[in-house]
Amino acid sequence: MADNPLSxxxxxxxxxxxxxxxxxxxxxxxxxxxxGGVAGTKFSKVSGLKVYASINEESISKSDGPETFIEDIxxxxxxxxxxxxxxxxxxxxxxxxxxxxxxxSKGATSGAAATGSLAGNMKGWSGMTSVVKNLVITLMNxxxxxxxxxxxxxxxxxxxxxxxxxxxxxxYVTETIKxxxxxxxxxxxxxxxxx
Numbered sequence: 001m002a003d004n005p006l007s008x009x010x011x012x013x014x015x016x017x018x019x020x021x022x023x024x025x026x027x028x029x030x031x032x033x034x035x036g037g038v039a040g041t042k043f044s045k046v047s048g049l050k051v052y053a054s055i056n057e058e059s060i061s062k063s064d065g066p067e068t069f070i071e072d073i074x075x076x077x078x079x080x081x082x083x084x085x086x087x088x089x090x091x092x093x094x095x096x097x098x099x100x101x102x103x104x105s106k107g108a109t110s111g112a113a114a115t116g117s118l119a120g121n122m123k124g125w126s127g128m129t130s131v132v133k134n135l136v137i138t139l140m141n142x143x144x145x146x147x148x149x150x151x152x153x154x155x156x157x158x159x160x161x162x163x164x165x166x167x168x169x170x171x172y173v174t175e176t177i178k179x180x181x182x183x184x185x186x187x188x189x190x191x192x193x194x195x
Contacts, residue, residue, distance in 0.1 A: 015147055019140040022046060022080060024090055024133050041089045043082040044174075046137055049150060049184065050076040078135075078152060078179040083172045084162060091177055095160040098131040132156050135179075136187065146189050155181040 022043050054072040080091065135152040159178040163171075 015139060015141065017139065019142060019144065020046060021138050021140070022091075023136045023138070024094065025136055041080075041082070041091050043080045045081040046078065048076040048078040048179075049137070051184070073183075075181060075183050077158065078137075078155065078181060080177045080179070081174055084175045091157075092160070092175070094131075094133065095157045095177060098157050099160070101131055135181075149187040149189060150184045151187045152179070152184045153182045155179040 020043075022041055052074055053070045054074060056069045056071045057066040058069065082089075132154050133156075135155050136149055137152065138146050138149045140146050156179065157177055158180045159176075161176050163174045163176075165173065
């Protein structure tokens with residue numbers, strides 16, 4: 001175990017959130033991405049990695065007291081933020097593709113698309129499967145070695161916005177992308193089983 005170089009990199013210490021990347025990929029290609037095979041977009045902030053249960057408490061009988069049941073599992077939207085550059089990222093192009101396809105299909109389909117509710121039920125994306133993508137969010141150490149990775153399933157952008165352009169300030173322009181998805185899982189890190 002002492003001869004393994006990975007044993008010094010993966011340990012039980014809390015990690016900082018300074019080094020991370022976000023990549024578009026198939027979940028099957030996640031191992032290649034984690035090994036550095038696919039470069040991700042550099043965002044300055046990622047939020048929304050949250051899962052929680054909807055709880056229902058019912059009284060079974062007067063003597064037993066309330067019983068707790070999980071009704072549903074819910075996930076927050078993923079929010080990606082970065083400084084805007086003149087070079088369009090794969091994420092920006094993806095957002096424009098989604099909104100363009102949505103606009104073309106608005107009158108031709110039923111459900112959420114026909115009503116113009118982009119943030120509506122995911123069923124509104126039937127027939128537009130090309131816009132749904134999987135993502136991998138990888139947290140890395142200071143040497144860019146993956147420590148933890150989350151695979152985001154069936155994500156679709158529901159908003160893309162640019163911060164206000166203000167001639168009175170000298171601040172960076174930022175873009176923010178909000179993604180709705182069907183859940184996430186922690187992905188295995190290649191080589192971690194060797195420790």
